[in-house]
Amino acid sequence: MDLDIQCEEMDPSRWAELLSTMKSCKSIRLDDCNLSSSNCKDLSSIINTNPSLTELKLNNNELGDAGIEYLCKGLLTPSCSLQKLWLQNCNLTSASCETLRSVLSAQPSLTELHVGDNKLGTAGVKVLCQGLMNPNCKLQKLQLEYCELTADIVEALNAALQTKPTLKELSLSNNTLGDTAVKQLCRGLVEASCNLELLHLENCGITSDSCRDISAVLSNKSSLIDLSVGDNKIGDSGLALLCQGLLHPNCKIQKLWLWDCDLTSASCKDLSRVLSTKETLLEVSLIDNNLRDSGMEMLCQALKDPKANLQELWIRECGLTTACCKAVSSVLSVNKHLKVLHIGENKLGDAGVELLCEGLLHPNCNIHSLWLGNCDLTAACCATLATLMVAKPCLTELDLSYNTLEDEGVRKLCEAVRNPNCKLQQLILYDIFWSSEVDDELRALEESKPEVKIIS
Amino acid sequence: MASWTLCVVLVLATVAGAVGETRYEKFLRQHVDHPRTLGLMGHRYCQVMLARRQVTASGRPCKPSNTFVHAPAEDLVATCRNPADAMGIHSTSSPMGITACRLRGGDTRPPCNYRARQLQHHVRVACLDGWPVHLAGTHASPDEA
Numbered sequence: 372m373d374l375d376i377q378c379e380e381m382d383p384s385r386w387a388e389l390l391s392t393m394k395s396c397k398s399i400r401l402d403d404c405n406l407s408s409s410n411c412k413d414l415s416s417i418i419n420t421n422p423s424l425t426e427l428k429l430n431n432n433e434l435g436d437a438g439i440e441y442l443c444k445g446l447l448t449p450s451c452s453l454q455k456l457w458l459q460n461c462n463l464t465s466a467s468c469e470t471l472r473s474v475l476s477a478q479p480s481l482t483e484l485h486v487g488d489n490k491l492g493t494a495g496v497k498v499l500c501q502g503l504m505n506p507n508c509k510l511q512k513l514q515l516e517y518c519e520l521t522a523d524i525v526e527a528l529n530a531a532l533q534t535k536p537t538l539k540e541l542s543l544s545n546n547t548l549g550d551t552a553v554k555q556l557c558r559g560l561v562e563a564s565c566n567l568e569l570l571h572l573e574n575c576g577i578t579s580d581s582c583r584d585i586s587a588v589l590s591n592k593s594s595l596i597d598l599s600v601g602d603n604k605i606g607d608s609g610l611a612l613l614c615q616g617l618l619h620p621n622c623k624i625q626k627l628w629l630w631d632c633d634l635t636s637a638s639c640k641d642l643s644r645v646l647s648t649k650e651t652l653l654e655v656s657l658i659d660n661n662l663r664d665s666g667m668e669m670l671c672q673a674l675k676d677p678k679a680n681l682q683e684l685w686i687r688e689c690g691l692t693t694a695c696c697k698a699v700s701s702v703l704s705v706n707k708h709l710k711v712l713h714i715g716e717n718k719l720g721d722a723g724v725e726l727l728c729e730g731l732l733h734p735n736c737n738i739h740s741l742w743l744g745n746c747d748l749t750a751a752c753c754a755t756l757a758t759l760m761v762a763k764p765c766l767t768e769l770d771l772s773y774n775t776l777e778d779e780g781v782r783k784l785c786e787a788v789r790n791p792n793c794k795l796q797q798l799i800l801y802d803i804f805w806s807s808e809v810d811d812e813l814r815a816l817e818e819s820k821p822e823v824k825i826i827s
Numbered sequence: 828m829a830s831w832t833l834c835v836v837l838v839l840a841t842v843a844g845a846v847g848e849t850r851y852e853k854f855l856r857q858h859v860d861h862p863r864t865l866g867l868m869g870h871r872y873c874q875v876m877l878a879r880r881q882v883t884a885s886g887r888p889c890k891p892s893n894t895f896v897h898a899p900a901e902d903l904v905a906t907c908r909n910p911a912d913a914m915g916i917h918s919t920s921s922p923m924g925i926t927a928c929r930l931r932g933g934d935t936r937p938p939c940n941y942r943a944r945q946l947q948h949h950v951r952v953a954c955l956d957g958w959p960v961h962l963a964g965t966h967a968s969p970d971e972a
Contacts, residue, residue, distance in 0.1 A: 599932075770888070775914075
């Protein structure tokens with residue numbers, strides 16, 4: 372039994388009602404329910420008396436340090452076998468860390484701790500690290516995003532990592548760590564015996580300076596399958612250094628997030644090498660990098676390589692225009708692996724989409740999710756899109772948000788959706804203006820074909 | 828607690844399987860937060876508000892951007908009486924406080940990570956029968972640009 376409630380203010384009678392349900396739940400999620408420290412007293416007894424509870428998610432409630440103290444009374448009982456604890460944005464400070472440390476030290480069942488969006492600070496997380504070092508702690512996933520951490524935290528983190536072979540996922544995104552700290556962290560990760568699978572360092576103040584050391588993690592940890600360094604100004608020189616690690620035979624990376632990294636078309640040569648040789652690579656995000664048409668054309672060459680196994684490509688907001696659409700189209704007509712293409716926020720225009728559709732319609736093409744939001748599209752391309760929707764049953768998700776499709780365009784899409792050959796499951800139309808008549812038509816369509824969700 | 832009440836009311840309306848909200852009500856739900864909900868700073872404003880207003884919800888992909896206007900609904904209704912441009916869009920006479928939420932990073936499924944920018948912008952709306960039903964964007968005052 373699971374309880375999953377989001378964004379619901381709890382009055383006392385509702386709370387009492389829920390408490391009796393909670394006694395037998397395996398998973399409880401109460402996100403943004405205006406809970407406070409007093410609710411924590413009740414939750415503590417639930418934890419105490421419900422040994423089958425494995426997941427507790429209390430994000431976005433002002434529990435405060437006092438709330439955590441109450442909660443931990445329950446968390447420390449021997450019968451508690453909680454595995455996953457989420458306390459993001461719960462107004463916790465470093466004071467909560469003492470309590471959390473005792474939980475980490477006493478509960479080997481705890482495998483996931485998500486405490487991002489709390490002002491824990493370096494001092495607080497140092498205390499947390501002491502808990503991590505306890506041999507009883509078998510934590511696998513640690514999420515510390517937006518915790519107001521600074522460079523000083525790395526020493527304590529590294530010490531903890533040395534003792535934690537169980538750790539699989541570490542997220543430190545949105546903490547101002549800086550290059551010196553990140554380099555130190557990377558050296559620690561290479562030395563640690565843990566088989567880290569996921570490392571997220573988005574917006575950590577990283578520049579190209581850190582990239583040699585991050586590269587070393589890539590070439591040393593075959594376990595690492597998910598790396599994000601998005602929102603760091605690593606630039607083309609940083610990317611070149613990262614590629615050394617990426618291309619290393621030990622590197623088995625699957626998901627690579629390089630969004631908003633200050634990359635230009637100059638990075639595309641190295642990126643192309645990675646795309647066409649790293650057969651493990653399945654998902655790449657290059658969102659918000661000024662790759663431009665010339666850069667894209669280089670990537671397209673790589674994506675035609677038979678060794679390219681990429682399934683998801685995110686090239687939203689990359690300064691692309693109609694000019695690269697022919698190259699992208701030719702990829703789509705030979706590449707059978709690509710399933711998800713995010714190419715929104717590029718001035719592709721109707722002409723660009725017409726070109727893309729040539730490739731999309733090809734029998735080789737297996738794209739099931741296509742994102743063309745804010746691409747300067749008008750009603751003019753909707754006839755071709757309609758043809759696509761009907762001709763390709765593999766297409767299940769289509770995003771056309773923020774395009775001035777007008778009534779005429781939306782009507783054409785509706786017609787396509789009505790066609791029994793159209794297997795679309797989600798038609799995403801955020802922020803498009805249409806008339807009342809078209810609004811009625813969309814509603815009627817949803818009712819007559821409930822397997823399609825029209826999202827706006 | 829105004830936004831709470833709005834949230835609960837709308838949740839009940841949807842759950843009750845009612846005919847559903849009007850397009851104007853949807854506009855208010857997705858775009859108007861006045862007075863600006865307290866206690867939510869920076870990106871947390873976007874994350875929490877978009878979830879409370881059911882813009883972010885399970886089964887819905889993360890909306891790439893969304894603007895909240897911190898002005899009385901009446902002011903936006905009044906904007907419909909301003910002359911429309913060639914595209915049929917009306918612009919507010921004076922700038923309003925807004926929070927522009929922009930999706931960061933990659934994932935399209937919740938949890939959706941946003942960045943918030945607080946600005947004083949003119950708000951552009953499309954109207955039907957004198958009611959604002961669509962936020963067509965915002966822009967700085969001409970003299971500021």
